[in-house]
Amino acid sequence: MTTDYLERGALSGLVGGLGYGLFQATVGNSFIAGLERFESGHSHGGGPVVDGFTTAAVSVGGGVLWGLLFGIAIFGVGYYFLEPALPGRDATRRLVLAAAGFLTVSGAPWLVLPPQPPGVEQALATETRLALYAGMMVVGAVVAATCVLAYRRTATRHTAVTALATGLPLAMLAVLVALAPERTVTGPVPATLTAAFRWTVVFGQVGLWATMAVVHTWLGEPELPTVEAEFQATAD
Amino acid sequence: MQAEKDTVRHRVDIATSGLSGTQMMLGVALVAALGFTLLFVQDPMVHDSMHNFRHGAGVTCH
Numbered sequence: 030m031t032t033d034y035l036e037r038g039a040l041s042g043l044v045g046g047l048g049y050g051l052f053q054a055t056v057g058n059s060f061i062a063g064l065e066r067f068e069s070g071h072s073h074g075g076g077p078v079v080d081g082f083t084t085a086a087v088s089v090g091g092g093v094l095w096g097l098l099f100g101i102a103i104f105g106v107g108y109y110f111l112e113p114a115l116p117g118r119d120a121t122r123r124l125v126l127a128a129a130g131f132l133t134v135s136g137a138p139w140l141v142l143p144p145q146p147p148g149v150e151q152a153l154a155t156e157t158r159l160a161l162y163a164g165m166m167v168v169g170a171v172v173a174a175t176c177v178l179a180y181r182r183t184a185t186r187h188t189a190v191t192a193l194a195t196g197l198p199l200a201m202l203a204v205l206v207a208l209a210p211e212r213t214v215t216g217p218v219p220a221t222l223t224a225a226f227r228w229t230v231v232f233g234q235v236g237l238w239a240t241m242a243v244v245h246t247w248l249g250e251p252e253l254p255t256v257e258a259e260f261q262a263t264a265d
Numbered sequence: 266m267q268a269e270k271d272t273v274r275h276r277v278d279i280a281t282s283g284l285s286g287t288q289m290m291l292g293v294a295l296v297a298a299l300g301f302t303l304l305f306v307q308d309p310m311v312h313d314s315m316h317n318f319r320h321g322a323g324v325t326c327h
Contacts, residue, residue, distance in 0.1 A: 057321030077313040084316050091303055091318035098299050106292075109280070113271045135323060144323030147316070159305075230323040253271075254279060 033251040034109040035101065040248065042100010043093070045241035050092035052233050057092070058085045060229060061147055067217040068148035096237055103130045104245050116180055120246045127242035129173035135234050137169025138162045140206045144230040146223055149216035161209065168205055172198045 062081075077084065108126055115122040141161055145151070151158065175198040183194040216223070280289075304324055306312070318324075 053318060053321050058317050061317045061320050077316065078309045079313045083314055087314035088316065088318035088321065091315050092321070094299060095303060095318070095322060098296065098303065102296050102300075106296075110273055110276045113276065114273050139323060144320070147320055227323075230321060233321065234323065254283065 033254075035105040037245060037248045037251050038100050038103070038105020038108060039097065040100070041104050041241045041244035042097045044096075044244045045100060045237050046093040046096020048240045049096050049233065049237040050089045052236065053092040054085070054089045056229060057233065058088060060226060064146040064218055064222070064226060065148065067146075067219075096241065099130060099134070099237070100241055103127075104241055108245070109251075114177065114181075116177060116184070120242070123242035123246045124239075125177065127238040129170070129177070131234060131238045132173045133166055133169040135231075137172065137202060138165035139231070140202055141165050141209045142212065144227050145214065146216060146218045146226045148218065149214050152213035153210070157210075165205075168202070172201055175201075 079087075103126065104123075107130070108123075111126065112122065115125050117125065138161075142158055142165075153161070176195050179194040179198060180191060183191045186194075218226070302311070303315070303318075306315075
């Protein structure tokens with residue numbers, strides 16, 4: 030059954046999620062608590078409705094589920110369908126898939142809407158930002174797919190040609206970012222600290238994707254069923 | 266693995282022959298529900314509980 034793929038995807042997502050939850054517990058929670066000290070009045074009005082411990086605990090749990098979600102969706106379902114199309118073998122395939130996943134879920138949208146520390150006021154309405162974010166996710170997926178296709182088409186050519194063709198779709202992102210509407214943000218956090226926070230978020234997500242790719246590689250190749258075997262399995 | 270026949274199209278054939286429509290819809294619904302809860306639910310209690318996670322993961326929440 031295809032469950033062999035799903036199990037491996039879920040397991041790598043769980044391990045990645047546990048690692049990311051640990052990152053959230055040790056770095057994320059305290060970093061955000063520190064950044065909140067810059068806020069004079071909490072922007073949500075009347076302060077948070079849950080206590081700090083709940084927020085910390087649920088956020089760690091959210092991190093674990095975050096990994097599990099990507100593990101099932103990308104390394105379970107995604108790897109099952111895309112395995113024949115991914116270039117290279119073993120770890121290369123997983124790292125390509127992880128890079129494509131990161132670009133789609135976080136990388137491309139962040140170019141337009143970078144991660145913000147708490148207390149930031151954004152000029153654009155929430156709905157507009159959600160639409161922009163979703164749009165950039167589609168762009169990220171298209172760019173990642175184009176990179177892989179360009180690599181496959183030029184793999185037999187000179188290395189420089191392959192590298193140029195594979196990297197070229199990424200330049201498309203820069204054009205789109207320049208075309209995106211003005212996104213003014215005002216916040217109490219100093220610019221250098223905001224930059225440090227953003228890079229912490231970036232490395233956190235990159236770490237999550239890398240962990241999932243490594244664990245998935247380590248689990249080995251799932252067994253692929255044949256069409257006939259699937260009919261047998263469901264006939265019983 | 267059958268190298269010459271293994272394409273994305275082939276994978277889709279295996280999946281559609283082995284899984285019923287209900288199974289597929291159930292899978293998609295579960296993943297969608299989890300994603301929606303983590304990213305978009307703005308209910309004050311959920312929002313504030315998830316606050317650190319959403320900022321930490323760079324989710325555009327509020």
